[in-house]
Amino acid sequence: MTATTENDVPNVEKTEDKPAAHLKDELKAEPKEESKPVEQAIDISQVTVDAGVASKVVKQLEYYFGDKNLPQDRFMLREVALDNGWIPLSTMLNFKRLANICNDKAKIARAVVDSASPLVQLNEE
Numbered sequence: 001m002t003a004t005t006e007n008d009v010p011n012v013e014k015t016e017d018k019p020a021a022h023l024k025d026e027l028k029a030e031p032k033e034e035s036k037p038v039e040q041a042i043d044i045s046q047v048t049v050d051a052g053v054a055s056k057v058v059k060q061l062e063y064y065f066g067d068k069n070l071p072q073d074r075f076m077l078r079e080v081a082l083d084n085g086w087i088p089l090s091t092m093l094n095f096k097r098l099a100n101i102c103n104d105k106a107k108i109a110r111a112v113v114d115s116a117s118p119l120v121q122l123n124e125e
Contacts, residue, residue, distance in 0.1 A: 047110040049102075054111035056101045061112065061120045064095065086123050 049057075063069055070076055079087045089105045092098055102108055112122045 044106050044110045044113065047106045049107045049110050049114070053102055053107070054114060057098065057108055057111040058115040058117050058120065060095075060098050060101055061092070062117055064092075064098075065119045 064073075064076060070080075076087075079091060089108055092108070093103055093105070098108075102111070109122050112120055113124075
């Protein structure tokens with residue numbers, strides 16, 4: 001068994017004032033020349049999420065981006081490196097545990113926005 005240290009993980013910043021990783025709301029992002037087509041924007045202002053579901057969503061996302069999982073998860077490390085730490089919600093919904101909790105992008109986005117999590121945040125651009 002080998003131990004992973006901060007030095008073993010390339011390009012993963014750990015600072016107190018910056019989240020370890022970000023969720024990208026690709027529904028509101030402007031398309032880049034090389035990116036896939038962007039879906040229509042959604043408005044989460046009218047979206048409500050049950051407190052229990054929201055808590056489970058945020059807890060699961062914090063696990064994915066946490067110090068225990070992220071340094072050892074090659075897929076997540078590749079995804080984080082693609083867009084300066086932002087990962088599309090559609091990519092996150094490929095994870096069965098998150099999709100089993102909630103498979104609605106708008107509700108996941110609302111849960112992240114409403115949370116006080118230091119690890120995850122939503123890019124609303």
